[in-house]
Amino acid sequence: xxxxxxxxxxxxxxxxxxxxxxxxxxxxxxxxxxxxxxxxxxxxxxxxxxxxxxxxxxxxxxxxxxxxxxxxxxxxxxxxxxxxxxxxxxxxxxxxxxxxxxxxxxxxxxxxxxxxxxxxxxxxxxxxxxxxxxxxxxxxxxxxxxxxxxxxxxxxxxxxxxxxxxxxxxxxxxxxxxxxxxxxxxxxxxxxxxxxxxxxxxxxxxx
Numbered sequence: 123x124x125x126x127x128x129x130x131x132x133x134x135x136x137x138x139x140x141x142x143x144x145x146x147x148x149x150x151x152x153x154x155x156x157x158x159x160x161x162x163x164x165x166x167x168x169x170x171x172x173x174x175x176x177x178x179x180x181x182x183x184x185x186x187x188x189x190x191x192x193x194x195x196x197x198x199x200x201x202x203x204x205x206x207x208x209x210x211x212x213x214x215x216x217x218x219x220x221x222x223x224x225x226x227x228x229x230x231x232x233x234x235x236x237x238x239x240x241x242x243x244x245x246x247x248x249x250x251x252x253x254x255x256x257x258x259x260x261x262x263x264x265x266x267x268x269x270x271x272x273x274x275x276x277x278x279x280x281x282x283x284x285x286x287x288x289x290x291x292x293x294x295x296x297x298x299x300x301x302x303x304x305x306x307x308x309x310x311x312x313x314x315x316x317x318x319x320x321x322x323x324x325x326x327x328x329x
Contacts, residue, residue, distance in 0.1 A: 169228050172235075183225040186211065189234075196235065199242040209296070213304045214238065216295050241307050248303045248310075262300035265290055268309070275313055289313060 176188045184192060193206045193214075215224060218234040226234055241248075255263055255271045263271060269286045273279065293301055293309030301309060 165232070166228070169231050172231065173228050181225075183227045184231070185225045186215070189215070189226055193238055196238060197242050199245045209302055210304055213295055213302070241304055244307060245303070248307050251310075252303055252306060260300065262298075262302050263306060264300055268301060271306075272313055275310070276317070285316075289316075 172192070173182070173184060176184055176192045178188065179185075190205060190211055193211070194203065197204065197206070214234055214237065215226070217237070218230045219226060220230060221227070251271065252261070252263065255267045255274075257267060258264060265286060268290055269281060269283070272281045272286060272289060289309050289312060290299075290301070292312055293305050295305055295308070296302070
């Protein structure tokens with residue numbers, strides 16, 4: 123066999139051999155999918171560990187007394203061992219206990235913890251706001267007091283009664299016609315989101 127043909131055969135065999143061991147490149151979309159899956163797995167593991175730590179009766183979920191213990195441990199804004207108020211626990215369960223059984227399952231836990239962490243980190247701010255606008259000294263804001271608070275957030279421009287009614291309806295989780303400190307935190311975020319959306323719609327209208 124001519125030398126040239128031998129060399130060609132050897133080169134072809136090397137090419138086939140190398141092609142067998144060369145890994146298939148992973149495209150960017152697949153990499154992102156794998157990273158997202160790993161992140162989701164890590165999140166589930168973390169939440170599962172919290173459930174197992176506080177689920178003392180092995181029910182697979184956190185019942186009210188266990189939620190209280192978790193919130194107590196997660197609150198760095200008060201002295202160690204300070205229990206959340208019944209009103210605060212009622213608020214969180216009302217918002218995140220989808221089954222209505224006074225318990226939190228793993229799929230509800232993350233949002234509850236984010237809400238509690240955000241509130242406790244800003245506790246002093248909302249206590250000051252409540253003290254400023256709670257002219258009736260009930261510890262909560264009535265509709266009229268809420269209007270004054272929203273007007274302040276609105277740069278002194280008075281808000282419409284219909285807007286106040288909407289915010290009160292959305293924010294009054296406990297359904298008592300007033301807003302406590304945790305509800306006040308929620309309506310503040312709700313109001314800023316509403317204002318941003320309104321500005322965006324106004325810009326689109328002008329265009």
